[in-house]
Amino acid sequence: MLADLQSLSPVVAIQIPYNLTRRDLERELFPMAKEEDVGVVAWGLLGGGVLTGKCRDVKVDKRY
Numbered sequence: 001m002l003a004d005l006q007s008l009s010p011v012v013a014i015q016i017p018y019n020l021t022r023r024d025l026e027r028e029l030f031p032m033a034k035e036e037d038v039g040v041v042a043w044g045l046l047g048g049g050v051l052t053g054k055c056r057d058v059k060v061d062k063r064y
């Protein structure tokens with residue numbers, strides 16, 4: 001790992017925005033984290049309130 005070569009503390013976890021409207025990270029980031037033995041901490045699981053049903057007038061980006 002790069003941290004070992006430069007005598008730095010290794011990365012043990014990353015924190016990312018992840019929810020049903022943003023699942024593009026599953027293809028590349030999760031396999032890399034597993035391979036490098038790095039934990040993934042998700043935030044924004046409810047999509048800023050969009051997935052709770054509370055915000056019905058909010059337009060969701062439907063590209064994903």
